[in-house]
Amino acid sequence: MAPEKKFQLHLPSTLGCEKVAMDFAASVAKSMNFPADRVEDLKTAVAEACTNAIEHGNKLDASMKVGISLTIDKGRLQVAVQDEGTGIGRVPTPNIDSKIEGKSDPRGWGIFLIESLMDEVTFESTPEGNVVKMIIHLEK
Amino acid sequence: MAKAQEISIRPKGDVSVIDIKGDVTAPTGQPIEDAYHQVTAAGAKKILLAFASDCYINSGGIAILIGILSESRKKEQAVRMTGLSAHFQKIFAMVGLTKYAQIRPSEEAALADF
Numbered sequence: 001m002a003p004e005k006k007f008q009l010h011l012p013s014t015l016g017c018e019k020v021a022m023d024f025a026a027s028v029a030k031s032m033n034f035p036a037d038r039v040e041d042l043k044t045a046v047a048e049a050c051t052n053a054i055e056h057g058n059k060l061d062a063s064m065k066v067g068i069s070l071t072i073d074k075g076r077l078q079v080a081v082q083d084e085g086t087g088i089g090r091v092p093t094p095n096i097d098s099k100i101e102g103k104s105d106p107r108g109w110g111i112f113l114i115e116s117l118m119d120e121v122t123f124e125s126t127p128e129g130n131v132v133k134m135i136i137h138l139e140k
Numbered sequence: 141m142a143k144a145q146e147i148s149i150r151p152k153g154d155v156s157v158i159d160i161k162g163d164v165t166a167p168t169g170q171p172i173e174d175a176y177h178q179v180t181a182a183g184a185k186k187i188l189l190a191f192a193s194d195c196y197i198n199s200g201g202i203a204i205l206i207g208i209l210s211e212s213r214k215k216e217q218a219v220r221m222t223g224l225s226a227h228f229q230k231i232f233a234m235v236g237l238t239k240y241a242q243i244r245p246s247e248e249a250a251l252a253d254f
Contacts, residue, residue, distance in 0.1 A: 015167055019196065040227035047198055096236030099206050100213060106206035107166075109199035109235055116234055 005072040010065045011050065013058035013083075018050035021068045025079055028070050032077060034138060041117040042079070042136055048110040049081040049132045057083025057130045075138040076119075084129040147171040149179055155251055156184040160223075161192040166200030176208045184217060186254045190247055191223040202235055209240040220250040 009024055011017040025046040029039045050066055058064035067082040091108045098104040115121050120135040145162030156179035160172060179187060189205075191197075212219050219241040224232065232238050244250035 015165070018198075037227065040225075044198070044227070044231065047196075051198060051200070094235070096206070096239060099203075100210045100240055102210055106203035106210070107200065109202050112235070113199060113231065 007070045009068045011054075011068070012062045013054045013060055013064045013066060014062050015051065015054055015060070017066070018047045018054065021050045021066075021081070022047040024068070025070060025077075028072065029077055029136070032072060032138060034077070034136070038136060042077070042134075045114045045117045045134055045136075046079055046081070048113050049079070049134065052110050052132070053081050053083035053085075053130065057085035059085065076135055078133060078135045080131055080133045082129050082131045086125070086129075090123075145171060147175050149175050152188070152247075152251055155186040155188050155254060156182070157188045157190050157247070159190045159192075160195060162195065164191075164195055164197040164201030164204065166198075166203065169201060169204035172204055173208065176211070180211075180215060180217070187212065187217055187219045188247065188250050189219065189221045189241070190250075191221065191228070193223055193225050195224075195228070197228055197231070202231075202237065205237060205241075209237070213240065218254055220244055220253065222247050222250045 007028060009021060011020060022043045026039050026043050029042050050068065053066040054060060058066065064084045069080045071078045091111060094108050094112050095104065099106045114132065114134060118134040119137050122133045124131045145168050148159045150157050158175045158179065162168065164172065209219060221241050222244045224243060229243055232243065244253055
């Protein structure tokens with residue numbers, strides 16, 4: 001059995017930096033031979049998780065870090081995105097009609113996209129910060 | 141880190157085409173909103189959002205597009221979209237944007253469909 005491989009990256013909490021994590025995750029997924037459409041799914045999910053961590057977890061404080069760790073294990077890739085903030089409340093499931101009609105904030109799609117695109121997702125709030133763990137399987 | 145953004149407007153018959161290249165995110169959304177307001181002020185009733193196929197679009201960018209579609213609905217403007225990669229076509233369908241602005245496979249197809 002191939003041993004588990006782990007990669008780590010730390011980013012400042014500046015919008016735009018999520019693209020570094022996105023490209024990093026895409027490189028690892030491509031090396032595992034994920035199909036192109038799943039790599040795109042992963043890129044969007046990682047970018048959204050990092051954007052949430054930067055904006056809502058670390059409140060755009062550039063001195064606070066966002067940690068990204070990627071673990072390859074048994075035909076699956078796990079990506080964990082951790083911020084240094086305190087608990088982010090769950091947002092309601094977004095509704096396009098309500099947003100178009102101006103009845104709710106047009107934002108708030110990040111978690112919806114992560115949960116829609118990844119095979120497994122968990123959210124944890126720890127004393128050290130919020131952690132989003134996303135898993136994508138080679139065989140869906 | 142953001143890809144250089146380029147937003148431009150061109151008339152194509154009675155359709156106002158807004159070409160969108162680069163990042164479509166919350167911090168880069170203003171020029172897209174400005175372009176929409178510019179064509180609206182000029183009386184546009186048919187608007188085509190023509191994305192470059194390598195655009196990076198995130199949830200903040202989706203919110204910008206929702207704002208535009210919300211306003212266009214009130215102003216009774218027809219909006220179509222084209223140029224999106226297969227991935228973002230899927231994302232737009234997933235969030236429901238395609239209920240309010242249909243995606244066409246090419247600019248020609250979109251222009252013929254208003």
